[in-house]
Amino acid sequence: MLALPKRAAMLVTGIAAVGLSACTPTPASHQDETILVLSRADYVSRLHGFWLGQSIGNWTGLVTEMDKIGGDGPHGVFYTRADWGQPDQPAIWGEGQPSDISPVIDFVLRRPGETWGADDDTDIEYLYQEALYHSDATALTGEMIRDAWLTHIYDEREETPYGRDGEVWQNYLWVSNQRAHELMLEGVIPPATGNAQYNPYTDMIDAQLTTEIFGLYAPGRPDIARELGHLPVQTTARGAAEDAALFYITLHALAARSEPGTAMAEQVRAMAFQARETLRDDDYPAAMFDFVAAAHASGQPWEDTRDALYERYQVRGEDGYDISERGLYCNGCFASGINFGASLISLFYGEGDIRETIRIATLAGWDSDNPAATWGGLLGFMLGRDGVEAAFGMPLSEEFDIHRTRRSFPNSGRDTFTAMAEKGQAITERVVLTRLGGRLSDDGLSWIIPMPGPTEPRDG
Template sequence: MKKLTVALIALGYVVGCAAKEIRIDKKAYAEKLQGFWLGQSIANWTGLITEMDKIGTPETMPFYTDDDWGKPDQKAFWGEYVPHASTINFYFETSGTPWGADDDTDIEYVYLHLHHKYKTAQLTAEQLRQGWLTHTYSETDAPLYKKFADSTPTAENFLWVSNERARILMAQGMLPPQTSEVEHNQFYNMIDAQLTTELFGLLAPGKPKLALTIAELPIRISANHEAASIARFYIVMHALAAVIDHSLPRSQQVFSLAEQASLVLAQEQFPLKMYQFIKQHYQQNSDKSDWEATRDAVYQRYQLQTNDGYKYEQPFDAGINFAASLISLFYGQGDIVETIRIGTLVGWDSDNPTATWGGLLGFILGAQGVKNAFNQHQLSDSYWIHRTRRNFRDYTPTQAGEDTFSLMAERSIKIINRILEQTAPVQYWLIKSE
């Protein structure tokens, strides 16, 4: 915890303590939370189209480029197409059809539910363990899943690598953070925690130190060392998005968030060095539309070679996907449409970085802003959590799916109120709309 404490102190000097009072309009913030879930869902399902299609073997499987947008999707490296789209393009669900849960949104939904259920500012290790065991399937009790109409049904619990290993350990009685210790979980440095913890930043608006405190055990369910640091980077960006300077151009807004979040990255670890390399490559590139040049530089520097203390292992490493996400962040310049498009094409585990930025930019824009950005005004507000997880209340029994982004936002406001009352009653005010 020493390194994390030092990072939090440094972060506090820059962003955490400048404003003595933060006033948040409940109605406006709820609309932003709806934008988070909507933007994340669009990005998740768009990025899934190219997930693992291009994993850094350009001799036999060349990377995608801008020219591939709108063209037929290619098979992922395991030899399958996705069932929900045949072309590389934005994916939308319209009113009447729910957004399906996926691993980029469903564990965050579990945490939202647990905070609501236990009425607590910070979940305990045992509450997290019981929540995972109650709401995720094991490898043995997972339902049969048909990926395609003509495919053979197979059991699928929608957990992979580090999350899958952590669940096995929790079923054996182990608690976090032990579930991410190197001697127990060989996948501790995979991407998993990035997918599951960004929400905590939004539950502590304007207070990144508080967000990191309540997120630490959820992070450590599946991530350790650099992978945990990368998850903290994203959480800080989400926490600071609540107090962003809206007078700045959108590109400066997101670059400022990233720069402040980089303070949680330790000097001696590779994520900070990756961040600095990619930022510099972007800044020195005279063609700000040529994201492919930086992607190719990342491939050379971090996959073909070992640099900055990072050694590539798998296409779902936290490291290579952190690098990929930064490419889409910088070259997307705060434009949600362009950021998701680039993230979908850039390669590796493409649905994860896109979902992260879709959620962040969706929060900044709000739900209506997301609809305006894509010129899609009949987008679904419904969510189908039982696609991947189990044992949740059906909040919408008369319609498809079990919940809506609107209802999820309402519960989030109550959770935020409780977190602020229990941790920082003087510095926060959630106010009703005027």
Template structure:
């Protein structure tokens, strides 16, 4: 509760400037009553203004990590040839190598493996790690709901996500709608067969239900339920199962829990300990007999043993992609890239960067970018989480620079206001307004105007594994 007390001290100072003595006394009494409840773990008090800054940090951190990860996306996936020789820490700053689909051409974002930034006055573009999350926030905000219905999800997907037939985008002269594997199949099922979530992820309808897709499109629901992963999982249940089942859904829920817990950490602890605490709680969501749980436990044990991250990554490749241990069967999956879009191997890779990055946003993103496979996705996930935890100013301090504040959702999606041009501050405002509704409707909490805060009832959070 140390951070809560610091917030209240600041609040008292502000009150002393703007209020009479009697006003201060009355309002202070109310706050102290709330604090007494918080001390008994019955409620948590969270500043809305501080949370807005955190959400700004999420969008900025995710954008930096996403675009940096695109430099090495699908460069290294194991196996024969150049793609089989994984990057190591020594490759940071060196020449980028071609991806499996690059036809011998390295990324056009950067000649070298390095951070990709958009400077002040420029505009960040959306990508598949940010655009569907943006869409889900927009749907919650405009529909004024806390739980999206199957119909609202379908209508949002079909309105804002192009098909290959109507997309205005082309890559190398071919239509491009920026959907792949399970996302693409779910979209086709909605458009062509009239199916609604969760039937769009049912294995009988969608053979790619165990791919990575939901892991990069649904983490944001954790931020919509601060300190309440039980509520976050409820909100994310259907969006996750728009494209994922079983291990792919559980891995996605792991990320959702992590994001929700980011507002519960003891900020007096080092970032490494905060991250490890969050991960230990989120691990409870993974069924013990699942390969996702065993991947997590394998990486954690090797980290605790002091092994280098490159060795752990290499052993993950051998253990799961080659030997297919712990029930991880990719024998019929994306044979041309050896299962590189699968949920499992990308989840395992993300846990490597999570532990070995130890809460440092720069090191975490670097490791994620160098780890291989669909490298932009774990990078974006942890860049977004750590960006949230340190906020806009923390990101600027870490990188020693200012960044662009605007965001163009129309780089990949369509039919949003203002011709798709938004900014992180407005996006954070919309997130806060969604949480206002969640706090009241889903949590039974309150918005306290006097100190611009939420009072969130803390109940026993049931995050035990689901069966589907």
């Protein structure tokens, strides 16, 4: 297990305890206030770690994406830990060929001088951040989302640089994202693009790929993070898929409260159970959480839990999980539910170790790059850039090419994680000062953020 770096947040009860200037008046009514103290410079490193960890998880998970989805045939026999380092097997697409990313199932790393390419686990968050950064806002509007999507996403009906994908052109959008984009082209503005009346795919995984970053803009305040992410989530999701995406956002907001000296496994578990309180007890995401958490606590191997998850939900449809036949893009592939369950397995069994968490997510099955990217980003944020590089034992590239999947960004789409992190820090500061009731420390080096009580109110 990885030890949390000493540069993590400081959660303090009593303003006087944070070492602020003695000449700064402290109202008596605030003497017992719990506050979160965050270094502004450190937050850049942590956001860098988010983008780096997310990219490692994304590209490692892409090696096995849709190799194993359950059912009969070669795609139904799931991977196990013994398959790590072994030859990749063909996915449900690609004309029976293994991944062209790596011939074996192993970590995909980019060293200095190489470039990380954007994919659907990073590119929508990138364009959301750009839209926020270049505005004076702390939250996106439907018009801002529409304008960003139409400016930076190719129309699959027109020629793209990526070639044809069947009868249309490749534009790196899938399922609910694709339908939302089509609706935007027709003049529909979010959140109507995620209304099931117009979009039949709102129970798919899409929002879980594209919105985690909003948790990082409201450090330590998942209630505000969910407000910031609510409209982006509803751009493509409703119901249980929306709840799953908001669960991810909650975890990312809680990550800012991570404390030095406490084992990562303990912190991740505590964060997960606090985020569980946002899930509705009468819907399947909460049941999935409880099922996986109990299996992990029992000591059952992760492969057995994954197999049991498949049987319970994808085969038997327990806890209200819908297993109606809806074709390739439903239960066995891009459905929010089965992928949410798989993500919980890697979160619990990874126990805060970024390498083990990404490894399990990559082997677990289904849309494997999604959980691998999500938890790579979460743990990367908690570790910061230096912690991620230490975990993988080498310096890693910070070069990023958004034009691998999107268009119309400056510098031919070339960017760096440092620059991306600095933009994220600027947005976070805007939120801290205007939405969280925070302020700068006397020396201007830290944010002082008041924290609510120990539990967050459950969303309606």
